[in-house]
Amino acid sequence: MEFxxxxxxxxxxxxxxxxxxxxxxxxxxxxxxxxxxxxxxxSISDFILIFLGIxxxxxxxxxxxxxxxxxxxxxxxxxLIDFIYGKISIQNKxxxxxxxxxxxxxxxxxxxxxxxxxxxxxxxxxxxxxxxNFSKNFMVIDKYYFGIGASISSLLFFFxxxxxxxxxxxxxxxxxxxxxxxxxIITFMSIIALxxxxxIIKFF
Numbered sequence: 001m002e003f004x005x006x007x008x009x010x011x012x013x014x015x016x017x018x019x020x021x022x023x024x025x026x027x028x029x030x031x032x033x034x035x036x037x038x039x040x041x042x043s044i045s046d047f048i049l050i051f052l053g054i055x056x057x058x059x060x061x062x063x064x065x066x067x068x069x070x071x072x073x074x075x076x077x078x079x080l081i082d083f084i085y086g087k088i089s090i091q092n093k094x095x096x097x098x099x100x101x102x103x104x105x106x107x108x109x110x111x112x113x114x115x116x117x118x119x120x121x122x123x124x125x126x127x128x129x130x131x132x133n134f135s136k137n138f139m140v141i142d143k144y145y146f147g148i149g150a151s152i153s154s155l156l157f158f159f160x161x162x163x164x165x166x167x168x169x170x171x172x173x174x175x176x177x178x179x180x181x182x183x184x185i186i187t188f189m190s191i192i193a194l195x196x197x198x199x200i201i202k203f204f
Contacts (some may be wrong), residue, residue, distance in 0.1 A: 004143040007149025010134065011050070014126045015157050020080070020192050021116040023185060025158055029165025030181065034109045039162040041113045046127055046154035053132030054147045055196050070203045073196050076119040082167040083112075087186045122187070127154075 015022075021042065029039045117123055127150075135146050 001145075003138065003145035004149040007135075007146035008153045009133075009149075010131065010146075011046075011150030011153035012157065014130065015046075015154055019120070019122065020189060021120060022161065023188060024112065025118045025162050026165045027181075027185060029162040030169045031164050033104055033138075033168055034106060035162045035166050036071070037106065037109060038113050039158040041110065042117060042158045043151075043155040045114075045117045045123075046158075047151045049123065049127040050131055050150050050154070051147045053128035053130075054135050054143050056132070064141065070200065072119060072121045072199050074123075076121065077196045077200060079115050079119055080189055082123075084189050084193065086185055087182055087189070126164055 025038055025042060029035050131146075132165055135143055138146060
C-alpha cells in the first residue's frame with residue numbers, strides 16, 4: 001500500500017506543473033469539445049509511458065540520447081508554431097459557441113491530443129525516465145503498485161481538470177472572455193515554443 005501511495009503522490013507532483021498538454025485539456029473542457037476522449041487519451045498515454053519506464057528503463061534508457069531529444073524538440077516546436085498560428089488567426093473573429101464542436105472533427109482532436117502528449121520531451125522525462133529511474137531498484141510487485149498509483153493520479157488529474165473546466169464553461173460564454181482566454185493560450189504557448197527553441201539552439 002505504501003508503494004501505491006508513493007506512486008500516487010509522486011505522479012501527482014510531476015503532473016501538477018502547468019504545461020502545454022494540461023492547457024490543451026483545460027481548453028477542450030471549457031469548449032466542451034470531446035472532453036472524455038481527450039482525458040482518456042492523456043490518461044492511457046501516461047499509463048503506457050509510466051509502465052514502460054518502470055519496467056524497461058534499464059533496457060532503453062541509454063538510447064534516449066540527445067539526438068532523439070533534439071528531433072522531438074524540433075517536431076514539438078513546429079507543432080506549437082502551427083497551433084499558435086491557428087489561435088492568432090481566430091483571435092479577431094467572432095466566437096460561435098454553438099458551432100465550436102461541429103467545426104472540429106474527432107480525428108483532429110485525437111491528432112492534437114496525441115501530438116501534445118507524444119511530441120513533448122518533458123512527458124518522457126517525467127513519466128518514463130524520472131519514474132523509471134526512481135523505481136528501478138523496487139521489487140517487481142512494488143513496481144506494479146508504484147505504477148498503478150502514478151497512473152491513478154494521472155487519470156484523476158486529467159478528468160478533474162477536463163470536467164471542472166467543462167462545468168465552469170457556462171460562466172464563460174462571453175466573446176470577450178474567450179478572446180482573453182485565447183490570448184492567454186497564445187502567450188503561454190509562445191513562451192513554451194521559445195523555451196523549446198532555446199533547447200534546440202543549445203544542441204548546436
